[in-house]
Amino acid sequence: MANYYKDNKDIEFYLKNYDLSELVSLYEKNYEESKKYDFAPENYTDAIENYDLSLDVLGRIAGEIIAENADSVDEEGAQYRNGEVYYAKGTKINLEMLKKAGLNGVTLPRKYYGLNFPTLIYAMMIEIVSRADGSFMNLFGLQDIGETINEFGSEEQKQKYCTAFAKGEATGAMILTEPDAGSDLQSVRTKAVWDEKNNCYRIHGVKRFITNGNADISLVLARSEEGSTDARGLSMFVIERDKTLYIRRIEDKLGIHGSPTCEIEFHGTKAELVGKRGYGLIRYVMALMNGARLAVSAQALGIAEEAYRAAYDYAMEREQFGKSIIEFPMVKRMLDNMKVELDGMRALLYNTAIAVDYRKIYEKEYEETGDRDIRKLYQHYNKLAGFLTPLSKFYLTEIGNKICYDALQIHGGTGYMRDFKIQRLYRDIRITNIYEGTTQLQVAAAIGSITSGHYFKFIEDEIQKTERGLVDSVNKINELIDDFKELITYLKEEANHAKKEYYESDLVEIASIITIAVFMLKNAKYSEEKVESAKYYIHERFPKAKYLIDRIKS
Numbered sequence: 001m002a003n004y005y006k007d008n009k010d011i012e013f014y015l016k017n018y019d020l021s022e023l024v025s026l027y028e029k030n031y032e033e034s035k036k037y038d039f040a041p042e043n044y045t046d047a048i049e050n051y052d053l054s055l056d057v058l059g060r061i062a063g064e065i066i067a068e069n070a071d072s073v074d075e076e077g078a079q080y081r082n083g084e085v086y087y088a089k090g091t092k093i094n095l096e097m098l099k100k101a102g103l104n105g106v107t108l109p110r111k112y113y114g115l116n117f118p119t120l121i122y123a124m125m126i127e128i129v130s131r132a133d134g135s136f137m138n139l140f141g142l143q144d145i146g147e148t149i150n151e152f153g154s155e156e157q158k159q160k161y162c163t164a165f166a167k168g169e170a171t172g173a174m175i176l177t178e179p180d181a182g183s184d185l186q187s188v189r190t191k192a193v194w195d196e197k198n199n200c201y202r203i204h205g206v207k208r209f210i211t212n213g214n215a216d217i218s219l220v221l222a223r224s225e226e227g228s229t230d231a232r233g234l235s236m237f238v239i240e241r242d243k244t245l246y247i248r249r250i251e252d253k254l255g256i257h258g259s260p261t262c263e264i265e266f267h268g269t270k271a272e273l274v275g276k277r278g279y280g281l282i283r284y285v286m287a288l289m290n291g292a293r294l295a296v297s298a299q300a301l302g303i304a305e306e307a308y309r310a311a312y313d314y315a316m317e318r319e320q321f322g323k324s325i326i327e328f329p330m331v332k333r334m335l336d337n338m339k340v341e342l343d344g345m346r347a348l349l350y351n352t353a354i355a356v357d358y359r360k361i362y363e364k365e366y367e368e369t370g371d372r373d374i375r376k377l378y379q380h381y382n383k384l385a386g387f388l389t390p391l392s393k394f395y396l397t398e399i400g401n402k403i404c405y406d407a408l409q410i411h412g413g414t415g416y417m418r419d420f421k422i423q424r425l426y427r428d429i430r431i432t433n434i435y436e437g438t439t440q441l442q443v444a445a446a447i448g449s450i451t452s453g454h455y456f457k458f459i460e461d462e463i464q465k466t467e468r469g470l471v472d473s474v475n476k477i478n479e480l481i482d483d484f485k486e487l488i489t490y491l492k493e494e495a496n497h498a499k500k501e502y503y504e505s506d507l508v509e510i511a512s513i514i515t516i517a518v519f520m521l522k523n524a525k526y527s528e529e530k531v532e533s534a535k536y537y538i539h540e541r542f543p544k545a546k547y548l549i550d551r552i553k554s
Contacts, residue, residue, distance in 0.1 A: 002067065004128045005059025008305070010343060011124050014350050015048055015055075017526040020120070023354065024048075026361045027118055037110045051121050057101050058125055066094050066132035070258075073133060074424050078260035080250045085214035085260045094136050098168060105166025107147050112162035114146075119360070120353040123298045127349075130302025134428035135258030137302070138211050141295040145172035145219055148288045149238060152275040161217055161238060173215035174288055175264070179208045183441055185221065185281055186231040192222040192271060201237060201273060203266040209251070211435075213262025216241055219288065220271060221280050236280040237271035244269040255427030290389050292436040294349075294356060297392040300400035300432040301345050307425045308338040311407035314420075318412075331410060337540060338403050343533045345396045347519035348512070352388040359385040383454055388515075390437070390445035395512040397433035404429045443505045450511050451488060456481065459518060466521035470531065473538055477517055480545055484510055487549050506548045513545045 005011060021044045025031070028047060033040040041047035069090025076088040087095070098104060106122045108114025122143075130137040146165035150158055164170040181187040190205025203222055207213070218239050225233035239245070244267045251261040275284055312335055315326035325331050362378035365371070404426045408415040415422045433439045449455045459481065466474060488507075491500050520534035 001060065002063030003056065003059040004062040004067070004131050005055045005124075007059075007063070008128075010346055011055070011127065012052075013523070013526070013530075014120070014124075014346075015052060017523075018354075020044075020048070020118075020354075023118060023120075023357055023361075026365075027116065027357070033110060033116070040110060040116070051117065054103065054115065054117070055121070055124060055128070058103055058128055061094075061097050061101060061103075062128045062132035065097050066129065066136055069093060070133035070136075071421060071424065073135060073258040075257075077257035078250060080247070080260075083247055085247060085250060085262065087260070088258050091136060091139070091258045094133070095139065095168070095171075098140065102168075104143060104168040105146060105162070106143060108143075108150055108162050108166050112146075112150070112158060113166040114162065115166075118353070118357045119294070120350060120357055123294060123349055123353040126295050126298035127302040127305070127346075130299040131306045132302075133258065134299055134303045134425070135256035137295070137299045138256060138259035139171060141292070141299065142172040142174070142212055142215070144288060144291040144295060145174060145217065147291060148174075148219060148236075148284065149274065151287065152236070152284050153238070157238060157272065157274065164217060170216035171212060171214075173210055173212045173218040174292070175207050175210050175213065175218050175220040176285060177207060177209045179206065182209070183438065185285065186234070188221055188223060188234055188281075190220070190222045190266065192220075192224045192235060192237055192273075195268075195270075198270070201271040202268040203237065203239065203271050204268060205266050206264070207266075208263045209435075210262045210264060211259055213264045214241070214247060214260060219274065220266075221285055222271070224273075224277050224280075231281040232278050234280040234282075234285075235277045236274040236284040238274050239269050239271045242269065253431075255424070255430055289436060290356075290385070293389050293393045293442075294353065296432050296436045297349050297352075297396040300397040300429055301342070301349055303425050303429040303432070304338075304345070304396075304400035304403040305342055307404040307407035307422060307429075308335070308342060310420070310422050310425070311335060311338070311410040314411050314415075314422075325410070334406050334410060336536070338406060340533055340536045340540065341399050341403060343530075344516040344520055344537050345399060347523055348388070348392050348516050349396060351519050352385070352392045355381055355385045355388050383449065384458060387446055387449035387455065387458070390442035391508065391512055391515065393433075393437065394439055394442040394446060394508055395516070397429075398439055400429050401433060440505070443508045446508050446511070447504045450507055451492070455511055456485060459514060462515075462518045462522065466518060467524035467531065467534075470521060470524060470534070473517075473521060473535060476538055476542060477514065477521070480514060480542060483546065483549050484514065487552060490553060503552045506552060510545045510548055513541045517541070 024044055024047045031042055034042040041050050073088040073090040079086045105114035106117050110116050126141055129140045146162045149161050178188055192201045192203055195202045220237045220239055221234055223233050224235035246265045248263040315331055316324055318325045359381040362374055366374045366378045408422050408426045411422050414420055517538050520537055523530040524534045
């Protein structure tokens with residue numbers, strides 16, 4: 001029987017080899033929750049076993065049910081009839097299985113019936129689900145709505161909405177985009193008007209490109225301050241769907257057919273303010289989007305993993321000129337590149353998730369204690385997560401698309417036919433470098449850390465944690481870092497600001513390659529296979545980084 005966790009030893013690698021004891025202890029408040037909740041771990045070993053068991057259960061559901069339903073879900077798609085959205089039959093089965101398995105509310109606290117798992121484990125889960133069906137991840141991954149309410153909502157809102165998410169009793173959506181406000185969310189025009197008579201807000205306006213816009217519970221970005229035109233006039237609201245929310249249509253999309261993308265109208269929908277007025281975009285949406293960007297990175301990784309496996313299997317079976325096509329060096333090299341890229345993508349994603357976990361922990365602890373030392377730790381991880389998150393989305397979604405492109409190429413003409421799932425994977429992954437912030441927006445989010453020097457301090461600290469026996473590889477990284485520093489200095493002295501901006505995407509790509517190489521060398525401490533993977537990555541990718549540096553300087 002297929003198990004999408006147990007058949008991927010590279011996911012298990014991080015649970016078995018990374019020392020997560022400090023992180024888990026902080027999450028579990030030194031395991032004090034075991035005195036209050038029967039299912040809370042009593043120690044580190046117990047916690048890792050809990051994670052492993054949950055991943056195993058999800059792996060079986062993904063391999064045996066979600067993956068088996070994926071083609072029929074893609075074919076049937078979400079349906080729109082008379083203002084209502086209907087999930088594909090397979091999607092409904094998938095949702096019911098997750099509810100029965102208790103795998104909703106992964107990162108929510110136990111007091112709201114959540115699992116209280118770290119973001120790292122959640123990222124693993126999203127990868128597993130996405131490998132089975134990229135479109136279903138958009139329902140599973142919208143658990144982030146509950147996490148945002150948990151972070152910024154009132155206790156009453158947490159009890160009501162987080163509990164509903166954790167029990168699998170409600171689906172969620174984040175309702176942000178409008179016809180004229182996509183990347184530029186400060187242009188949002190949807191209004192939240194105070195209803196004196198009923199002591200609540202009422203939402204009026206139109207939203208577009210809303211993933212799962214038919215959800216039971218949604219977070220809505222709306223303009224609460226009359227006469228405002230900028231980000232400071234926007235607030236975040238939580239709504240429960242009723243007849244005042246009208247779904248105009250669902251989009252006819254290239255891929256992710258199981259995930260309904262809705263255009264909706266609000267006609268006075270009752271809403272509750274989440275957090276403070278005026279903080280909707282400048283704080284709450286940014287937190288929500290960063291979680292979503294990490295989830296989309298994991299989505300791209302999962303789809304790319306399945307594409308690689310499909311291409312590998314096909315190359316083993318397909319014979320031309322009297323032998324399997326995997327024996328042809330050009331095909332073998334394509335597969336080798338995919339495998340190593342997947343290893344690097346996973347290293348970047350999971351290390352990013354760990355940084356996000358520490359940011360969350362120390363932010364909450366600082367808010368509770370006001371301790372200055374905790375504040376310094378929070379500031380460090382806030383900067384780190386703020387840099388690694390867009391870097392992950394930039395790299396994983398772009399390389400994920402390349403992997404699916406090459407996987408279809410290996411299938412040849414048959415891959416272009418609907419008979420093979422590679423065409424579905426190729427279509428599904430294409431959205432990942434567009435939604436939740438395009439690749440170009442990720443460049444804009446990441447570039448500041450590179451040009452300010454924060455990146456170089458981080459990467460030099462990380463090099464100290466790598467496998468020290470690989471002297472040649474470490475020397476190559478240090479050499480590339482020196483060249484990169486020189487390039488940044490060169491650009492800072494450049495008077496033409498437009499020229500600097502023109503090459504920002506190249507700078508972020510160079511930083512991505514170096515960062516991944518360092519993380520892979522860190523993994524090389526644990527196995528010979530990881531040593532070879534790191535060496536291969538450096539051999540294949542560093543010439544590209546050096547070329548980018550030379551091109552900019554010339």
